[in-house]
Amino acid sequence: MTDAAVQASKAAVAPDQMAWDSRTRRFVTIYLPLILFVIVLLFPFYWMAVTSFKPNAELYDYKRYNPFLIGSPTLAHIKHLLFETAYPHWLVVTMTVAVCSTVLSLFSSVLAAYAIQRLRFKGSQYVGLGIYLAYLVPPSILFIPLATTINQFGLFDSPLALILTYPTFLVPFSTWLLIGYFKSIPYELEECALIDGATRLQILRRITLPLAVPGLISAGIFSFTLSWNEFIYALAFIQSSDKKTVSVAILTELVSGDVYQWGALMAGSLLGSLPVAIFYSFFVDYYVSSLTGAVKE
Amino acid sequence: MTVATATDWTRARPQPGWLARLFDYKPFLVFACLLPACGLLLVFLTYPLGLGIWLSFTDTKIGRAGQFIGLENFEYLLDDPQFWSAVFFSVFYTAVATFGKFALGLWLALLLNNHVPFKSLLRAIILLPWIVPTVLSALAFWWIYDPQFSILSYLAVDVLGIRSTPFDFLSTIWPARWSLVAANIWRGIPFVAISLLAGLQTISPSLYEAALLDGSTAWQRFRYITFPLLLPILAIVMTFSIIFTFTDFQLVYAITRGGPLNSTHLMATLAFQRGISGGELGEGAAIAVAMIPFLVVATLFSYFALARRKWQQGEAND
Numbered sequence: 093m094t095d096a097a098v099q100a101s102k103a104a105v106a107p108d109q110m111a112w113d114s115r116t117r118r119f120v121t122i123y124l125p126l127i128l129f130v131i132v133l134l135f136p137f138y139w140m141a142v143t144s145f146k147p148n149a150e151l152y153d154y155k156r157y158n159p160f161l162i163g164s165p166t167l168a169h170i171k172h173l174l175f176e177t178a179y180p181h182w183l184v185v186t187m188t189v190a191v192c193s194t195v196l197s198l199f200s201s202v203l204a205a206y207a208i209q210r211l212r213f214k215g216s217q218y219v220g221l222g223i224y225l226a227y228l229v230p231p232s233i234l235f236i237p238l239a240t241t242i243n244q245f246g247l248f249d250s251p252l253a254l255i256l257t258y259p260t261f262l263v264p265f266s267t268w269l270l271i272g273y274f275k276s277i278p279y280e281l282e283e284c285a286l287i288d289g290a291t292r293l294q295i296l297r298r299i300t301l302p303l304a305v306p307g308l309i310s311a312g313i314f315s316f317t318l319s320w321n322e323f324i325y326a327l328a329f330i331q332s333s334d335k336k337t338v339s340v341a342i343l344t345e346l347v348s349g350d351v352y353q354w355g356a357l358m359a360g361s362l363l364g365s366l367p368v369a370i371f372y373s374f375f376v377d378y379y380v381s382s383l384t385g386a387v388k389e
Numbered sequence: 390m391t392v393a394t395a396t397d398w399t400r401a402r403p404q405p406g407w408l409a410r411l412f413d414y415k416p417f418l419v420f421a422c423l424l425p426a427c428g429l430l431l432v433f434l435t436y437p438l439g440l441g442i443w444l445s446f447t448d449t450k451i452g453r454a455g456q457f458i459g460l461e462n463f464e465y466l467l468d469d470p471q472f473w474s475a476v477f478f479s480v481f482y483t484a485v486a487t488f489g490k491f492a493l494g495l496w497l498a499l500l501l502n503n504h505v506p507f508k509s510l511l512r513a514i515i516l517l518p519w520i521v522p523t524v525l526s527a528l529a530f531w532w533i534y535d536p537q538f539s540i541l542s543y544l545a546v547d548v549l550g551i552r553s554t555p556f557d558f559l560s561t562i563w564p565a566r567w568s569l570v571a572a573n574i575w576r577g578i579p580f581v582a583i584s585l586l587a588g589l590q591t592i593s594p595s596l597y598e599a600a601l602l603d604g605s606t607a608w609q610r611f612r613y614i615t616f617p618l619l620l621p622i623l624a625i626v627m628t629f630s631i632i633f634t635f636t637d638f639q640l641v642y643a644i645t646r647g648g649p650l651n652s653t654h655l656m657a658t659l660a661f662q663r664g665i666s667g668g669e670l671g672e673g674a675a676i677a678v679a680m681i682p683f684l685v686v687a688t689l690f691s692y693f694a695l696a697r698r699k700w701q702q703g704e705a706n707d
Contacts, residue, residue: 133575140526233681234438236444290434293412339524365522
């Protein structure tokens with residue numbers, strides 16, 4: 093009986109102890125590294141934000157002011173950016189280019205994915221493979237010949253050049269993603285519609301597309317963020333200051349001379365990141381599913 | 390009279406117009422559907438790819454059509470120490486950054502695969518470095534690496550007192566290289582972590598239970614269950630990561646522009662400097678073409694990883 097009592101008390105103590113033990117263990121092995129990861133991954137953004145609201149006096153004086161905090165926040169850098177540079181103009185150009193190229197590439201990838209996955213013609217597999225391979229061709233090896241091509245078409249220094257070239261990396265990705273989505277829609281639905289006398293395009297518009305809306309949203313936001321981030325084409329094809337996109341303009345127009353205006357530079361980076369970050373925050377789940385879906389396909 | 394009522398009852402089925410019928414004719418429909426995507430890709434991807442290879446055999450300059458000069462560009466590059474330095478740095482940058490991204494990304498994915506509070510919020514936050522335009526976060530890094538006002542130097546010198554002088558991030562060769570690699574790893578971790586997390590979530594928990602019953606250690610469970618089942622997705626993510634790290638342009642262009650002493654040029658930035666800034670389109674194209682063999686190797690790697698995955702899953706075609 094004493095044995096049983098001892099065992100019982102042991103049993104009462106042991107889980108408690110183990111719980112304590114595993115809680116510290118969990119903290120050290122899981123939460124602590126996670127917190128460190130989050131700090132490291134977010135610090136540049138924090139630093140960007142802090143810098144863009146600091147007055148210049150604080151910005152370059154770490155002795156008197158704690159650099160991690162803002163003593164007297166100011167909007168001077170943002171005001172300078174919005175009213176004394178062409179920044180609003182660059183934002184408009186970037187937005188236009190991103191929206192147009194997203195729409196263009198969504199339109200063409202929906203049709204292509206539908207043809208490859210649903211119309212099932214001879215050799216559709218090879219077309220699909222070709223489009224997949226196109227995704228593996230990075231812009232860095234294309235920009236020089238593309239610059240001459242753009243010149244031949246007379247599109248040099250025109251935002252239209254960007255709208256037409258961005259789909260080269262958006263279409264392969266979106267098509268691949270949409271093929272996966274179309275695959276998950278039961279073919280029987282389309283057969284029913286065919287029997288009821290719908291044409292193929294009616295089926296695409298009335299049945300397949302409404303069911304593939306999550307896929308369309310994923311492909312859309314992925315394309316939007318990719319075209320917002322694009323740099324090398326915008327750098328190579330656009331020359332006049334008022335047609336540049338935000339990322340190119342900040343680097344080529346705001347970085348000048350030996351003394352960098354860090355406040356304005358960081359404010360510009362912050363403002364340039366915000367639209368895409370806000371847009372992303374609305375559709376996080378779609379974004380994650382597109383990222384992982386594309387990898388799994 | 391009866392005939393008239395009969396026609397009233399069965400309203401004549403509207404005959405589709407010739408346009409609608411044309412669009413229902415399958416070969417034409419296939420052609421029409423593929424036209425926008427394939428047209429765009431052929432004109433702005435396949436054609437420039439071919440043109441780039443042709444340009445690399447010519448001495449084209451901006452504003453002047455070139456002559457065919459055979460392998461002269463490549464021969465010139467073979468003797469060019471700056472080109473070899475770019476090749477070396479591209480390989481070094483890709484190798485070290487990929488290793489770092491995958492080690493840290495896998496670790497982060499394993500951490501996130503536990504039950505942690507606010508998981509979806511965490512996942513959303515972690516992806517931020519991947520969402521924000523690279524050049525803009527690179528500018529933040531440039532500011533963090535500032536020789537005079539670097540916040541890291543402030544931490545090390547004034548707060549922790551480890552060093553007496555500020556860090557010298559970007560003005561000497563090796564620190565500049567490591568700084569770029571660090572920025573690239575920072576940017577790449579989220580993509581790797583989130584993709585691998587998706588892979589981890591597909592692994593059935595019953596496998597771990599079975600292994601636990603068999604008395605396995607944590608390391609054994611990782612080595613014999615997690616890792617092999619993650620391998621296919623790991624291979625694909627790695628291929629993409631290698632391709633896009635090797636051809637990276639933005640980080641280097643924004644932070645160092647190839648300096649100090651041209652030691653941090655990647656092949657892409659060198660191609661830009663010679664081809665667009667310097668106007669030697671032919672030579673720039675040759676540098677870009679020299680990247681292709683590396684990319685082909687990476688793609689083959691991906692292809693065989695995919696083939697192996699199909700074989701594992703027993704799928705005939707997909």
